[in-house]
Structures are given as C-alpha cells and as structure tokens.
Amino acid sequence: MQGPAGVRSKKRITSFDIAQFAGVSQATVSRALRGNPEVSEQTRQRVAAAAAALHYTVDKNASGLRGNSTGTLALLFFEDPTPDDSHINPFFLSMLGSITRSSARYGYDLLISFQELGRDWHADFAESKKADGIILLGYGDYLAQTPRLQKLRAQGTRLVSWGAVRADQPCVAVGCDNFHGGRSVAEHLLDQGCRRIAFLGDASHHFPEFQERYRGHQQALHAHGIAADDVLQVDAESSQSSGQQAAETLLARGTKFDAIFAASDLIAIGAMGALSARGIRVPDDVAVAGFDDIPMAGFVNPPLTTVVQDTQLAGATLVESLVRLIRNEPIESTILPMHLMVRRSSLWRQASGAPDRRRGRTGIRR
Amino acid sequence: MQGPAGVRSKKRITSFDIAQFAGVSQATVSRALRGNPEVSEQTRQRVAAAAAALHYTVDKNASGLRGNSTGTLALLFFEDPTPDDSHINPFFLSMLGSITRSSARYGYDLLISFQELGRDWHADFAESKKADGIILLGYGDYLAQTPRLQKLRAQGTRLVSWGAVRADQPCVAVGCDNFHGGRSVAEHLLDQGCRRIAFLGDASHHFPEFQERYRGHQQALHAHGIAADDVLQVDAESSQSSGQQAAETLLARGTKFDAIFAASDLIAIGAMGALSARGIRVPDDVAVAGFDDIPMAGFVNPPLTTVVQDTQLAGATLVESLVRLIRNEPIESTILPMHLMVRRSSLWRQASGAPDRRRGRTGIRR
DNA sequence: CTGAAAGCGCTTACAG
DNA sequence: CTGAAAGCGCTTACAG
Numbered sequence: 001m002q003g004p005a006g007v008r009s010k011k012r013i014t015s016f017d018i019a020q021f022a023g024v025s026q027a028t029v030s031r032a033l034r035g036n037p038e039v040s041e042q043t044r045q046r047v048a049a050a051a052a053a054l055h056y057t058v059d060k061n062a063s064g065l066r067g068n069s070t071g072t073l074a075l076l077f078f079e080d081p082t083p084d085d086s087h088i089n090p091f092f093l094s095m096l097g098s099i100t101r102s103s104a105r106y107g108y109d110l111l112i113s114f115q116e117l118g119r120d121w122h123a124d125f126a127e128s129k130k131a132d133g134i135i136l137l138g139y140g141d142y143l144a145q146t147p148r149l150q151k152l153r154a155q156g157t158r159l160v161s162w163g164a165v166r167a168d169q170p171c172v173a174v175g176c177d178n179f180h181g182g183r184s185v186a187e188h189l190l191d192q193g194c195r196r197i198a199f200l201g202d203a204s205h206h207f208p209e210f211q212e213r214y215r216g217h218q219q220a221l222h223a224h225g226i227a228a229d230d231v232l233q234v235d236a237e238s239s240q241s242s243g244q245q246a247a248e249t250l251l252a253r254g255t256k257f258d259a260i261f262a263a264s265d266l267i268a269i270g271a272m273g274a275l276s277a278r279g280i281r282v283p284d285d286v287a288v289a290g291f292d293d294i295p296m297a298g299f300v301n302p303p304l305t306t307v308v309q310d311t312q313l314a315g316a317t318l319v320e321s322l323v324r325l326i327r328n329e330p331i332e333s334t335i336l337p338m339h340l341m342v343r344r345s346s347l348w349r350q351a352s353g354a355p356d357r358r359r360g361r362t363g364i365r366r
Numbered sequence: 367m368q369g370p371a372g373v374r375s376k377k378r379i380t381s382f383d384i385a386q387f388a389g390v391s392q393a394t395v396s397r398a399l400r401g402n403p404e405v406s407e408q409t410r411q412r413v414a415a416a417a418a419a420l421h422y423t424v425d426k427n428a429s430g431l432r433g434n435s436t437g438t439l440a441l442l443f444f445e446d447p448t449p450d451d452s453h454i455n456p457f458f459l460s461m462l463g464s465i466t467r468s469s470a471r472y473g474y475d476l477l478i479s480f481q482e483l484g485r486d487w488h489a490d491f492a493e494s495k496k497a498d499g500i501i502l503l504g505y506g507d508y509l510a511q512t513p514r515l516q517k518l519r520a521q522g523t524r525l526v527s528w529g530a531v532r533a534d535q536p537c538v539a540v541g542c543d544n545f546h547g548g549r550s551v552a553e554h555l556l557d558q559g560c561r562r563i564a565f566l567g568d569a570s571h572h573f574p575e576f577q578e579r580y581r582g583h584q585q586a587l588h589a590h591g592i593a594a595d596d597v598l599q600v601d602a603e604s605s606q607s608s609g610q611q612a613a614e615t616l617l618a619r620g621t622k623f624d625a626i627f628a629a630s631d632l633i634a635i636g637a638m639g640a641l642s643a644r645g646i647r648v649p650d651d652v653a654v655a656g657f658d659d660i661p662m663a664g665f666v667n668p669p670l671t672t673v674v675q676d677t678q679l680a681g682a683t684l685v686e687s688l689v690r691l692i693r694n695e696p697i698e699s700t701i702l703p704m705h706l707m708v709r710r711s712s713l714w715r716q717a718s719g720a721p722d723r724r725r726g727r728t729g730i731r732r
Numbered sequence: 733c734t735g736a737a738a739g740c741g742c743t744t745a746c747a748g
Numbered sequence: 749c750t751g752a753a754a755g756c757g758c759t760t761a762c763a764g
Binding site: 378380381392393397424425427428429430432433434460527639665 | 743
Binding site: 390391392393394397404406409428430432434450469546 | 749750751752753755756757758
C-alpha cells in the first residue's frame, strides 16, 4: 500500500544539489544552514532559498556522524517492572507534554524510552550516540542508581534527573520543594484539628522524594509539640494498589488516626478506596491529602487535597538545564516551588460540627 | 558538573576495535552484529563476546547513514494549536505508553513530537531520515491532511494513522469500531428509557471518528423508530471547555432532552459541569455517556458511562502495522473492537422511580 | 568570506 | 563463510 517495495521514488536531495542550485560550494551550504556567522548574509539567504525550493533538509544521520551532536534528547522513564503492563504514573505523563514542547523549542528531537530500573540502560543512549543528553524521570530507588550515574558522568554524559535535589546528587537534578510541600500538608491537617496523622509512603533514603515529604511532615508535627509515631507510618510506593494495601495495613494495626497524608495522589486514591470499603468516611471520619495533583485528583470523590507541582515549569526547567549542560554553560540543580491545593478530602473539622471531635479518636468505624 | 568542557574521556570504540579483539575483519563484525545468517555461529559468538567485553554499541548515525534504516519510529501527535499550553488528551497519553513499549519490543526507538495541524510537518521526519516510519495520532480534521498524506505515500514514506478507518483512507489506519461504539451507547440510553438524546460532537466529515459515532447513534434511534433531530446535535471538539460550551448551547436552545451522548469523555465531563452549574442532576434529570474511557472517567461524579477502547491493543497494532509496512509485508487497516462500560452517569430510569419519567420531558430544571 | 579535502563509523555489493 | 573497498551525506580544520 506504500508504493513499490523498497523503492523510494526520488533520489535523495543532498547538500551538493543545494550547492549547485545556489552556485556555491557544498561546504558553504553546510555552513550557511548551520548559521555559521562567517557566511555572508547574502550567501546565507541564497542557500536558504535553494534549500526551501528543493525541500531540502539536512540528513540527521550524516550530521550526527560527522559532527559531535545529534540534535536529539533522550527521555528515560524508569518504572518498577510491573507484570501487568499497567498505566504510567499520570504525573509523569503530564510532564511529558511539557518536556516534548520544550525540547522542540530548543530545536531538539525527543527520544523516549521506558526502562526497567534494574536493566543495563546506561550504555545504550549516550554510547550509541542516539542523544546528546539524557533526562531521567521516575520515582524509584535512586540510591541503587548512584554508581551508574557517577560512571556516566565520568564519561562525560550529559544528564539531568527529576526528583530529589540534594547535595550528594550524582548529577544535576530538578525537583520540587518536597520538604516544604510535606510540611504545608501536615500544617493544613493540623489546622483542621487532626492530631494523629498517618503517613503512607516509603520514607527511607531509597525514596528521597518521599523521605523529604515525610521530613516536612515531621517538622510540622514537631512544631505543634506532637511526637512522630512510627505506628502511623506505612511504606507504600506510588500506585493505587500499594496505597490501598498500606491503608489496610494501617487499619489492621488498630491504632487511632484522624488523617492520612499520602506521599502521592495515587497512594491517596488507593487509600480512600480502602477506607471507603470499610465504611470510613472521608473527610468526616478521616481527612486525606496527597501529593502531585494528578488530573484525577480533582475528580475523585471527595476531591483530593494535594500539593501542586507545576509540571509545565518542571519540564521546561529539565530541558533548559540539559541544554545548558550540553552547551557547557554553568548549571546548578533547581528546586521548584509548589503550593497546597485544598479540596474537600481534608476538611475534617468542617466535616463534623462537634468540637469534641477535634481531639484524637478512632478513625475506624463500621 | 559534567567533566571537562567538551571532552569525552574515552576515545570512541568502533567496529574496528571489535574486529581486532575478535580476530576478524570489520565487515564481519558488522555482519555478525546485524545477525546476518551468512556468518558462522562460532564467529558470531566471538564477535558478540568481544562487543560485550568492550561495551560496544553500534553507532546509530553511521548505521543510519550507510544503511537505509534508522531503527527509529516517529510518533506525531497532532493537536489543535491551543493558546494555553494545555494538557494533552489523556486518551492519547495512555496510548503513548503502549506505543513506546511495542516499539521497544520490535527493537525500534521512538521519537515523539507534537505538531500543529497546520504546520509543514511532512518534510521533516521522513526526508531528514529521522525515522523509518511515522505514526499519526490525534483527533483532527483529517480531510485537510489528505493531500499531504497522499504526497507522502507517493514518496514511499511509511505511515500509519490512528483514527477513522475508511475505504478512501490515504494511508493504513488503525481505529476502533466507532460506528458500533456509537450505536451501543445510543441503544443503552434508549434502554434506560431516554428518548430525546442529544449528541455533543462535530459530526461532520471533518471529524470522521465523531461522524461514525454519530452514525451509529442515528442508526440506533432509527431502529427504535425515532427520527434524528438536528436541534439535539451540537458541535464540539474533544476538550472539556468545548463540551461545556456545547452543553450551554444545547440548554440555550431550550429544547427538551433526557440524555447526552458526548462524542468523547472530555466533552462529557465538560457537559456534566455545565449541567451541574444549572442544577441539573446526572443521571436523575439527564443521563450522560461519553467515549474513550479515559482514566478520569471512573472518578468523576457520577462515574461516567463510556466506550472502552483497548489502548494497549491499539498501540501494539499501530506499531505492528508500521513495522510490517517498513518490512514491505502485506498489511491492511484494522478495526479494533470496543465495549460499553456502564457506570452511574447513564442510569436514568433507575435514578427515578417514577415510570412516567420514561417519556420525554424537560432536562432543564432549576 | 569561501572552497577543496579529509574523514566520521558504519553497510553492503564484489571477490574469493 | 570472510575480507578489502567503496561510499552514505555531512562538518570542519586548513588554505587562500
């Protein structure tokens, strides 16, 4: 259905054709098209006109082979290997659009690839010269990746990662202010009168973003003279099913709690499902808040209070950082601001009129 | 932060290094690594071992330049130029994951790019040899694209589009069964007792997918002896704001309606917002159904009845079709099955106990 | 400011 | 089954 097998109807147009058409040498065509300032404006325009007339575009492969850049950025999504080909975290999905647009704005193509965290991904992209630089995206155990990142960096590979920003980062990172995000969620829940706030999310150093959110949470508690209680923290990774399990684990512990701060919206939504299955009402019995503001967050019932990360800005910053790295311009890691978005799921005090409910009580009701 | 400016620490390893290491010629290395069957198994293994030992990967640019394939597929998202850098249609987003995975499975990299429908996109990808084939994704006015597609096809460009599958298609297409999807929605609404079913969506030939859905809708009405009423059709494109506007237009017409069949979930969600703002209850006053089953659909209130398209299968089929095209294997357009997912938003008859409500009535209440 | 020439790292006829 | 050689279409020193 696509024309004779293996036959392209036209011979490829090359820079030599443009040279002939414009009456200059092939080398000049190349210079003119690359915007080399040594080329005279008049020549540049003649070449540009010839290229347009013949619908010429520079061959990416030849250009990439001869020069030292490919004009391509690689976006690597890291996922834990899920058996069930499941959906991508919607938060990352919404960053994808902005990363793509930003790449285009800088004149780069974007190669995307899903990687399992365990796999030998480092060789592939930089070394086979598929891309000039790499953006790393994904929650995950960054600690396990550190040696690889350091090796890559030593080889001169340009890479920027999304996530936790810390001093010992093996590469330039862009992330949002997880600490203050976590603190503002906890403060908000405390303002609602909640006192026994559970935290659902792996708060170990294996998940530095969650860990920062938890640190913010703890600081807010501390400022209110409340001691953190380990029984209120349950590990979870960022998925609905993990959130559901974590909530069930929490319920099984039989401890009292009046709020849940979930380390991500997916965890929060999973947890709300578990609560609802037990007949526990949100926010009347338990206030719930998440993190990320995925598109779904405003549509669940009740709408989810969460922390908004500006994915547009995040994507743009990632790309800009990487481009600067490629151009050998100075660049530092960036912490982006976030803000709390209060929706109904966390309005606990308002949910009940009774002032006595402001004190700790059992979140578990039947 | 990434090592000395512009300096890569190692000299690039080439196929000549592997040749020397394995004690064969460079040509043999190339053949062995490409899986050329002429190479003896013993040699192939020695080369593979050498490549692994030296962490060698074939240079994509050189390979792409010399050979006639790039090992890359391009995914082009078409969007109407939205001024507000807004979010991508979640339906397409969820196909992205499956397309990426499928590409990897066939050994292709995936280049993605957002394109404005009006722009001169055709030259870029095929002609600059960035990709061996192109996947076109997006709702949009395909009719306006037909000449371009035909030109591309004449040039031997491999391309596969998602969307309407019709005889006069200018390229191989993969799409879901929009006609039967539309019919099953309408039948379901009729089963609920609805008789005046509005259709929100551009049903012209400019939006062939919506048009097919509308055709299915009309056929179901016809089978029930109901004449289609133009006053019940309002144009909308696939966005929440457009859906909201369309619902407002419908309400402004002052005509009676007891159900809305929205041509996409985003339209449906926008319409539900408009209804809710007027105090019209869903599904009690007006039943609503959508199309696509975006992740949000199950979370809106009330949960949205919709048509499920299998995005996993869709992505896999798109990639498989394109790969077959590239390999010059015979390939036809594919229509994928879909199924109705009934949720609460359409349970109109059940919503009210009164049997007399089964007949036409005003959807507009205050 | 422009041209002639080298060469990036492969793939693939062409021989043998 | 394997090797020597040509050449894909560029970019960029090197001259002038």
